[in-house]
Amino acid sequence: LPTPVTQPQSEVPADFLDIATLVPQAQVRMAYLGSNNFVGTKVDGYEANKCYLQQSAAQALVQVQQAAEAKGYTLWIFDCYRPQRAVNHFMRWAGDLNDTATKARYYPNLDKDKLVGEYIAEKSGHSRGSTIDLTLAAKDNSGNWRPIDMGSAFDMFDPISNVGAAGISAAQQANRQLLEDLMQAAGFKVYSMEWWHFTHQPPVYTDRYFDFIVQ
Ligand SMILES: C[C@@H](N)C(=O)N[C@H](C)C(=O)O
Numbered sequence: 001l002p003t004p005v006t007q008p009q010s011e012v013p014a015d016f017l018d019i020a021t022l023v024p025q026a027q028v029r030m031a032y033l034g035s036n037n038f039v040g041t042k043v044d045g046y047e048a049n050k051c052y053l054q055q056s057a058a059q060a061l062v063q064v065q066q067a068a069e070a071k072g073y074t075l076w077i078f079d080c081y082r083p084q085r086a087v088n089h090f091m092r093w094a095g096d097l098n099d100t101a102t103k104a105r106y107y108p109n110l111d112k113d114k115l116v117g118e119y120i121a122e123k124s125g126h127s128r129g130s131t132i133d134l135t136l137a138a139k140d141n142s143g144n145w146r147p148i149d150m151g152s153a154f155d156m157f158d159p160i161s162n163v164g165a166a167g168i169s170a171a172q173q174a175n176r177q178l179l180e181d182l183m184q185a186a187g188f189k190v191y192s193m194e195w196w197h198f199t200h201q202p203p204v205y206t207d208r209y210f211d212f213i214v215q
């Protein structure tokens with residue numbers, strides 16, 4: 001088997017694109033840039049609210065945005081390319097079992113030592129550039145985009161976030177299905193444990209983990 005390679009570099013690789021250049025209508029809210037995430041702090045490697053993806057995935061997202069818009073929605077993006085140093089930060093957080101400050105909000109029913117693997121990857125597809133975490137948003141009465149109800153929040157590490165989870169309403173299930181259908185039509189496959197996590201098929205990089213800073 002080839003040895004996975006972490007790619008330390010300062011430049012954005014030539015085949016990675018900033019989604020804002022292709023899909024300016026998408027609402028980009030990079031979750032690990034600030035402290036409003038499961039770590040509870042800004043995560044290493046995120047210095048700008050920018051979504052980078054390998055160009056095949058980036059171009060496919062244009063189709064998803066168009067199809068979402070035709071139904072009155074827009075894309076609301078939580079994470080895209082993830083530097084390996086951010087994953088390393090996640091692992092440091094996961095290894096500190098005394099820090100449970102975010103448990104109530106992000107993993108109320110699981111012990112912290114159960115998160116790595118199924119809910120947080122030690123070597124993540126996000127670092128290969130073909131993976132994105134996102135939802136759909138609709139306009140509220142004031143004309144502002146708001147994420148629609150998916151039955152669990154982004155990064156709720158819990159069986160309720162699994163695809164096909166029991167215990168959510170028919171409307172919430174329909175919303176998840178709509179997102180999956182829109183993404184699947186553009187070549188993205190959902191991750192069975194997390195309704196928000198999709199990888200464009202086939203991933204262009206299979207054994208490279210990029211580490212340039214999001215800036
Ligand atoms: C941490 C969460 N948003 C996520 O992306 N989980 C998968 C398993 C990953 O880390 O690749």
Ligand SMILES: [Zn+2]
Pocket residue numbers: 079126131132133196197198
């Ligand atoms: Zn993800």
